[in-house]
Amino acid sequence: MVNYIWLGMILIGIFVAGLNGKIDVVSQAAFEGAKTGVTVCFGLISILAFWLGMMKIAEKSGLLAKLQRLLGPFARVLFPDVPKDHPAMGYILSNLSANLLGLGNAATPMGLKAMEELQKLNPDPKKATPAMCTLLALNTSSITLIPTTVIAIRMNYESSNPVEIVGTTIFAGMVATLVAILLDRYYRFKTLRRKEG
Amino acid sequence: MYAIISSASIWAIPLILATILIYGMYKKIPVYEVFVDGAKDGFGTAIKIIPHLVGMLVAVSIFRQSGALDMLTGLLEPLLQLVRAPGEIIPLAMLRPITGSGALAVTADMIATYGPDSFLGRLASTMQGSTDTTLYVLTVYFGAVGIRNSMYSLKVGLWADLAGIVASIFIVTLVFG
Numbered sequence: 426m427v428n429y430i431w432l433g434m435i436l437i438g439i440f441v442a443g444l445n446g447k448i449d450v451v452s453q454a455a456f457e458g459a460k461t462g463v464t465v466c467f468g469l470i471s472i473l474a475f476w477l478g479m480m481k482i483a484e485k486s487g488l489l490a491k492l493q494r495l496l497g498p499f500a501r502v503l504f505p506d507v508p509k510d511h512p513a514m515g516y517i518l519s520n521l522s523a524n525l526l527g528l529g530n531a532a533t534p535m536g537l538k539a540m541e542e543l544q545k546l547n548p549d550p551k552k553a554t555p556a557m558c559t560l561l562a563l564n565t566s567s568i569t570l571i572p573t574t575v576i577a578i579r580m581n582y583e584s585s586n587p588v589e590i591v592g593t594t595i596f597a598g599m600v601a602t603l604v605a606i607l608l609d610r611y612y613r614f615k616t617l618r619r620k621e622g
Numbered sequence: 623m624y625a626i627i628s629s630a631s632i633w634a635i636p637l638i639l640a641t642i643l644i645y646g647m648y649k650k651i652p653v654y655e656v657f658v659d660g661a662k663d664g665f666g667t668a669i670k671i672i673p674h675l676v677g678m679l680v681a682v683s684i685f686r687q688s689g690a691l692d693m694l695t696g697l698l699e700p701l702l703q704l705v706r707a708p709g710e711i712i713p714l715a716m717l718r719p720i721t722g723s724g725a726l727a728v729t730a731d732m733i734a735t736y737g738p739d740s741f742l743g744r745l746a747s748t749m750q751g752s753t754d755t756t757l758y759v760l761t762v763y764f765g766a767v768g769i770r771n772s773m774y775s776l777k778v779g780l781w782a783d784l785a786g787i788v789a790s791i792f793i794v795t796l797v798f799g
Contacts, residue, residue: 427760427772434681434690442688450687458683461723462676466668474664481660483642486649526634537667537766544767552771553764558778561763565719565756565779566786571634572751578730579747584738590747593793597752601786608781612774 469533476534480519489515492522503563503606504556506546513542517560524564527571536564555613559606566605568598667766674765678757682721691716707745707791710736714746719783722755745794753786 442451483489493515507513516539523532547554572594579587646653695712718725732746756779764772
């Protein structure tokens, strides 16, 4: 499906640009996009290096394992096919906690570490496992308790109450996450059934 | 309430850092060496993502700047009027799953144009905070470990985005409407 979306965006873009008589925009837009891609990745290096360094300390000291025991029961329901004491669980939980606190920068490195650990459990390294899909579902819908960036923008434009949107944000985020979890369950069972049948 | 939340978001990261470091010290871990060892992985991971992100952002950039996104927005406008949501919100709703920085720019622009305490300002704020950039998350997370077949992840992500958008319109209308 990603293949089609990717292809569709480019081909429709080229077609529409031609129709609008601004075909010259296409190559410029392509190079701009490519440049942004690299810039974003280089920006990620600093964040990734910093948080992965911190996470290593948390892992070696056993702090991650503690977090795992604390939130384990909840995670086991969502990730039934990840072994209880597998390091993936610790990273998944750190990723979800960081998302919840609105620490987007910290959530990504932990999520990537979780993916690496999940990949070790994957029998087919080119194909996503159900646990990976669940992790993605939770990340793409991510409930945020403190939408830091939005609050900062609102403060910047002198809102009389910058945090008044926290409640509505949590509600909408909860709905999105709930839908994500339910759909994830639905497709997970559908895939399992197809494999058995 | 405001004071609590704003100090919570300021204190969250320093507190997490202090907790990790103090616990490491207490467990007699050579903290600096372990930090450097972990940080080494950051570079490789970021480099692995480059091809994926370049590919995706090229497509997004062409799609946006060609005017295709505006056309799609125009097509969807009648649908939104059905639920009595303002058409001004469509670009944000369309962009949110595709590009994080683009959506943030639109949100900032809407807050600047209509004011943070207007209906549109509040709706944009809620929408921005309640979902994440599905395409970016998918690209980065699966790209980092080399997954080619993302199974049903994109479908789930996009439906959840739609749910988040509809829920945002509903709750903002209810609370502030």
